Amino acid sequence: MQLSFKSGNIKVVILSAANEKMVADTGYRPDGQWHDVWVEVKFETHGIRNLRASLLGLAYWLTNNPTSRGLLVLVDSRITEDRLHHEWKLAQQTLHPEILERMAVAFAKKKHYVGLPRDLGDDFRVWLDQLVLKESREGKPRESFYAILEVLLHQWLLGKGPMTSEWIMKTVGCSYPTVAASLRRLESTLLRHSDRRVELRYFPKDEWARLLAVSDEVRSTTRFADRSGQPRSVDSLLNRLKRLGRSDIAVGGVIGARHYQPALDLVGTPRLDLSLHSRGKNVDWNFVKQLDPALQETKRRDEPAPLVIHLVRRVRSLFEPGEDRLPWADPVECLLDLHEGRLESQALEFVRSFRTAKRQTS
Amino acid sequence: MNGRADLRLVSPRAVLEQVAHAIPKDCRANIIIIGSLAVGYYFFGNDPSLRVHTKDIDCLLSPRIRALPAGKAVTERLFGEQWTYRVSEEWPSPGDAGTPNDKLPAVRLNPPGSTEWFVELLTVPESSADRKQQFSRLETTAGHFVLPSFGFLSIPEYHPIPTDFGIFIARPEMMALAHLLEHPVIGTQTMSTEIAGLILKRSNKDLGRVLAIARLSDGPSIENWPVLWVEVLQNKFGDEWRSLALKAGAGMRQLLAPANEPDFLEVRHSCEYGLLVSQPPTLDQLRATAERLFQDAIEPFEKLAEDPPLLFL
Numbered sequence: 001m002q003l004s005f006k007s008g009n010i011k012v013v014i015l016s017a018a019n020e021k022m023v024a025d026t027g028y029r030p031d032g033q034w035h036d037v038w039v040e041v042k043f044e045t046h047g048i049r050n051l052r053a054s055l056l057g058l059a060y061w062l063t064n065n066p067t068s069r070g071l072l073v074l075v076d077s078r079i080t081e082d083r084l085h086h087e088w089k090l091a092q093q094t095l096h097p098e099i100l101e102r103m104a105v106a107f108a109k110k111k112h113y114v115g116l117p118r119d120l121g122d123d124f125r126v127w128l129d130q131l132v133l134k135e136s137r138e139g140k141p142r143e144s145f146y147a148i149l150e151v152l153l154h155q156w157l158l159g160k161g162p163m164t165s166e167w168i169m170k171t172v173g174c175s176y177p178t179v180a181a182s183l184r185r186l187e188s189t190l191l192r193h194s195d196r197r198v199e200l201r202y203f204p205k206d207e208w209a210r211l212l213a214v215s216d217e218v219r220s221t222t223r224f225a226d227r228s229g230q231p232r233s234v235d236s237l238l239n240r241l242k243r244l245g246r247s248d249i250a251v252g253g254v255i256g257a258r259h260y261q262p263a264l265d266l267v268g269t270p271r272l273d274l275s276l277h278s279r280g281k282n283v284d285w286n287f288v289k290q291l292d293p294a295l296q297e298t299k300r301r302d303e304p305a306p307l308v309i310h311l312v313r314r315v316r317s318l319f320e321p322g323e324d325r326l327p328w329a330d331p332v333e334c335l336l337d338l339h340e341g342r343l344e345s346q347a348l349e350f351v352r353s354f355r356t357a358k359r360q361t362s
Numbered sequence: 363m364n365g366r367a368d369l370r371l372v373s374p375r376a377v378l379e380q381v382a383h384a385i386p387k388d389c390r391a392n393i394i395i396i397g398s399l400a401v402g403y404y405f406f407g408n409d410p411s412l413r414v415h416t417k418d419i420d421c422l423l424s425p426r427i428r429a430l431p432a433g434k435a436v437t438e439r440l441f442g443e444q445w446t447y448r449v450s451e452e453w454p455s456p457g458d459a460g461t462p463n464d465k466l467p468a469v470r471l472n473p474p475g476s477t478e479w480f481v482e483l484l485t486v487p488e489s490s491a492d493r494k495q496q497f498s499r500l501e502t503t504a505g506h507f508v509l510p511s512f513g514f515l516s517i518p519e520y521h522p523i524p525t526d527f528g529i530f531i532a533r534p535e536m537m538a539l540a541h542l543l544e545h546p547v548i549g550t551q552t553m554s555t556e557i558a559g560l561i562l563k564r565s566n567k568d569l570g571r572v573l574a575i576a577r578l579s580d581g582p583s584i585e586n587w588p589v590l591w592v593e594v595l596q597n598k599f600g601d602e603w604r605s606l607a608l609k610a611g612a613g614m615r616q617l618l619a620p621a622n623e624p625d626f627l628e629v630r631h632s633c634e635y636g637l638l639v640s641q642p643p644t645l646d647q648l649r650a651t652a653e654r655l656f657q658d659a660i661e662p663f664e665k666l667a668e669d670p671p672l673l674f675l
Contacts, residue, residue, distance in 0.1 A: 227646055228643075228647050228650035229644070229650075230651075236582070292654070
């Protein structure tokens, strides 16, 4: 939702056609606008990669808005000022100086801000407080939207037919207004039945692309690297997982995709993708040590990660029971995993291999 | 002997073949090679390009009842084949009939024309109750010696692996268990010779070998160790097996404690200049190996010892 300042209140902004196109092209949109200042608020951004993504998104935005300024506000971030300074220097070497001059980054912790441009004054502070508050409330609906999208897609891929809003609410664990708002956003891709049930009409490419852009964040993807110098094979990790007998951990990725579509053109298993069904805020990662004590979380994308774990936050996991008490992640999770593993052509083939998708593309 | 004695890089297969050929044919079945040469032969005996650092080749004479006659025959044959007694400050020459047992040297012989390595004869304890060093007098035409036996040498004796040359090598997992049981704590005893410039604690060197074996083994095989360890302990130590099993991981646990970092550095040094010379691990990598060893072998082994026996009705 786009927000602006008007008479001391947060208002919905109507974007220009050029900015609408920008949103469609890049999947990026700032959270608010205060006069000529576009603001993005990021909560608990601890990774440099996410910081870079936000800086780049804001830079794109300012390219399209040459008289505006941009402000990135990092709320409750563990990124240090030194690290930010280092990243800023890197950005100076990469981004156009004219763009960078119009950008700023501020830290926010318990309504205390560090790094706000001084000329913005107290009115801006009041507005920013409201925006941060609003965004903190809206974080969940954004996750809910993608959870709803995933559920709709799940039903569509497996040819399960239409569903009621109530079923979606219970599956995702969200309110009726959230479901209604999400369905409105997906309106063009929906088929609404006379009994008020809904289903996807076709694969929602645009929304899917937006989900892919933020899927690491939405799914809290966590990568684990080997620190022994002798990485365990995927089979070995899988065997150990079977022995744990956990019903809340499902196999996705290449192995999961092969489960749904054995004919898929996937040679080898580069890593193990697992989906962890976890509704709580705190995730218990102890099971990773049980799979292999040599695994250690890594934030580096270029480091090989034999194990990648994605969180499934909805109420119903949609895991499919498998042999040896080892569930399979749902096909949408598998599809996201293929994209995340940069197996783009296989991801496309995977979607097309489902009967519903075949019907649509035939 | 104290002082410098550089470890030599040797081909496990070539040395094993040389030792085996020098041993009388009818005694070869009584010889089990233990230690780094056995581990090296097991893991890369078929790759002549891979070598191990070693200076002593421990030959375990087994069974105990055949140890003295086999030891006598082997010693006399080796001397006959121009092997030479390895002189040291402490043990300048073999003894004779008048030398008391505690003044007799062990059989330590260099191959003809080389002082790079030597064989040493050992034997298994007479009974499982013998944990302390015992020395049996060995009378040969070349002089009097002792055959040492100690601690848990009966474990590597269990189901040894025949080689192409008629002698046997101990199973790596059995050597690993013997070392674990031998060192329930990080001891103070040091090695008599340097390893690449450092005098290491014996416990660190031996526990380092356990980690080297674990690193050279694959995961699934290590997961079989607990059952094999139970089997050998039950076979060799009867009812005592549970209490032994519950002590087996103590020394290694102590080694992993942050306070014992200097000892762990010694462990890595022993690996770097020993069995893992071709791919020396970093400290972090070796710690990860130790953590996997606990997960795959030591903890399941302890669990087997803790669990009451299953009763099938």
